[in-house]
Amino acid sequence: MIRAVAIDDEPKxxxxxxxxxxKTTVIELVKTFNNPFEALNFLNANEVDLIFLDINMPKLSGFDLLGKLDRQPLVVITSAYAEYGVKSYAFEVVDYLLKPFELEQFTGALDKVVGRLTQSNGHKSILLRDGYEQVVIQTAEINYVKSDGNYLDVFLETKKLSPRMTFSDLLNLLPEAHFVRVHNSYVVNLSKVEKLQTGSLQLGGQIIPVSNSYKSFFETKIKS
Structure with missing residues (x-):
């Protein structure tokens, strides 16, 4: 769960x-502040993963607040003014939401946040959209992934997810050291492979095909 705070002088x-x-399942909004000085004191005394931050606030702007932090978490700017966009990226913000923003834009920013956190934690956890719900899963829980045309299924130990994303986008989220493509339609978790057979492998009680075009690379990875 992503621990977040929101800072804005406007209650609305x-x-x-x-x-x-x-309406999301990936963040815990632990506190909100309409006073940036109170927010600054809290952030320098408590660790969070993410700040939703307004820029144009009286006495202490969002940029000034970031400059006074002992440690800067990830930041999503929420501003009514587009002109701060260029300057904001000097602070390596994850996203810039222009008010008023809808839920779709908000969750899109969260996708980017999770992507950034995924990179920093060695791809140990990823965010997947399953239907209308966003789910954070540990990559170690994944047995294999199957692509069937426009559909994608992620098979975990106890359930199956059907995220709305492309096969290639999901592959980019998975750690290369632990996952390998064995077929145009399959990616497997190397640590979950139970048995190798001619032209296939067994994993989680399922038989997964191994195509000739991926066989050599797969065998190299499984032996390393």
């Missing part, structure tokens, strides 16, 4: 963020 803006956050 904070209410919108709280409402959007309540």
């Amino acid at each position: 803006a904070l209410s919108i963020i709280r409402n959007h956050a309540s």
